[in-house]
Amino acid sequence: MTLNNKILNFINNNAEDEFDSYYIYDNQKISEQCQIFQNISYKNKSIHFATMANINPYFLRIVKEAKINVFVNSILHLEEISKVGFKNKEIIFTSSALSNKIMKHAESFNVQINLDSPNQLKQWQKLFPEKAVGIRCNIGNKVKPYSTHAGFFIGEKSRLGFTPEEIAQISDKSKIKGLHLYVGTDIFDIDYFINCYKELADIAMDFPKLEYLNFGGGFGVSENGEKQFNISEYNTRVTELMNEISLSYGKNLKLILEPGRIIGGEAGYFVSNITDIKKRGDKQLVGINASTVQFPRPLLYPETAKHPVMIIRDGIQLISDKNHSTTIYGCSTYSRDIFSENINLPELRIGDTIVFGNSGSYSASSHMQFLGFPKPKEFFV
Numbered sequence: 001m002t003l004n005n006k007i008l009n010f011i012n013n014n015a016e017d018e019f020d021s022y023y024i025y026d027n028q029k030i031s032e033q034c035q036i037f038q039n040i041s042y043k044n045k046s047i048h049f050a051t052m053a054n055i056n057p058y059f060l061r062i063v064k065e066a067k068i069n070v071f072v073n074s075i076l077h078l079e080e081i082s083k084v085g086f087k088n089k090e091i092i093f094t095s096s097a098l099s100n101k102i103m104k105h106a107e108s109f110n111v112q113i114n115l116d117s118p119n120q121l122k123q124w125q126k127l128f129p130e131k132a133v134g135i136r137c138n139i140g141n142k143v144k145p146y147s148t149h150a151g152f153f154i155g156e157k158s159r160l161g162f163t164p165e166e167i168a169q170i171s172d173k174s175k176i177k178g179l180h181l182y183v184g185t186d187i188f189d190i191d192y193f194i195n196c197y198k199e200l201a202d203i204a205m206d207f208p209k210l211e212y213l214n215f216g217g218g219f220g221v222s223e224n225g226e227k228q229f230n231i232s233e234y235n236t237r238v239t240e241l242m243n244e245i246s247l248s249y250g251k252n253l254k255l256i257l258e259p260g261r262i263i264g265g266e267a268g269y270f271v272s273n274i275t276d277i278k279k280r281g282d283k284q285l286v287g288i289n290a291s292t293v294q295f296p297r298p299l300l301y302p303e304t305a306k307h308p309v310m311i312i313r314d315g316i317q318l319i320s321d322k323n324h325s326t327t328i329y330g331c332s333t334y335s336r337d338i339f340s341e342n343i344n345l346p347e348l349r350i351g352d353t354i355v356f357g358n359s360g361s362y363s364a365s366s367h368m369q370f371l372g373f374p375k376p377k378e379f380f381v
């Protein structure tokens with residue numbers, strides 16, 4: 001992966017700040033990713049960025065300027081996005097196991113809410129008997145479920161949403177104004193999306209007062225940018241499907257999408273410096289001035305979070321034979337503080353800069369207090 005000049009120049013101009021690890025984002029890339037969803041042809045649509053992927057206010061402002069709305073799953077994020085200026089009608093709140101207090105709090109923002117279970121619906125109807133609401137659906141095994149990065153989001157192995165049986169048992173279906181589905185994350189297979197959406201569409205026919213179908217997010221991002229999500233095919237197929245559904249339903253239903261990872265994933269980089277090197281036979285163990293609690297994807301998903309690694313030496317990106325088995329570790333005593341294990345890199349030196357690509361989503365927003373390292377600064381260029 002080659003760093004573009006804008007990112008490289010920023011890093012070089014900050015080189016004297018040797019002991020600060022930080023995130024840097026390419027603003028234009030974020031805007032472009034917002035635009036690909038705005039370009040979806042189906043007219044009656046609303047695109048909501050999933051803020052768990054990135055909650056930085058500056059990031060959210062870029063999203064807002066691109067006329068993208070937001071989806072949140074917590075009160076804290078609801079408050080954060082309100083500060084950035086998102087209006088009620090631009091916000092979706094979907095979560096699970098809400099207490100009475102949190103449910104009332106979320107409702108007081110007057111945003112669109114999707115509930116996760118029959119008990120949550122009962123609780124809602126007791127609190128707000130006249131107010132229609134959305135539900136999150138688990139389509140069960142109607143489509144063979146995928147296990148994605150974070151496990152299963154549909155089918156028997158998923159904890160989330162109403163099962164088909166629970167959906168059928170909802171007594172007053174006219175009080176449900178929207179159906180929500182989230183099929184998994186980091187998916188490239190458009191057939192899978194469409195097959196799942198079709199199952200939701202079948203369910204929709206039993207609900208007489210629907211306003212929207214929310215198909216969630218899950219759009220894939222590849223490690224090295226070598227594969228792109230085929231948004232053009234997705235656009236054609238989702239638009240075709242929504243037109244068919246609206247025709248059968250007898251009403252132009254609103255399409256809602258909640259892209260997270262794909263909006264900022266490739267736009268973000270995590271930058272740190274090499275502070276120690278240990279030679280172990282043919283292998284180099286490379287210590288950097290950061291901990292995975294500051295860049296937690298490798299800690300949370302050690303098997304699957306394979307971030308591309310780039311090296312800068314003397315201001316230039318080092319491109320050479322990658323012939324040393326390398327493990328990059330964090331500056332703590334925690335044995336699992338490992339960024340990358342057994343990857344091939346050139347022989348490295350103390351003082352080289354390490355840049356992890358594909359770090360704009362679920363990275364800064366996952367910072368943990370564990371181990372005691374500060375939340376890294378985030379820069380936008």
Ligand SMILES: Cc1ncc(COP(=O)(O)O)c(C=O)c1O
Binds near residue numbers: 052071094217259
């Ligand atoms: C309900 C819901 N919608 C959207 C998203 C965003 O997903 P992704 O980042 O895979 O696009 C998530 C992520 O967890 C989610 O739980």
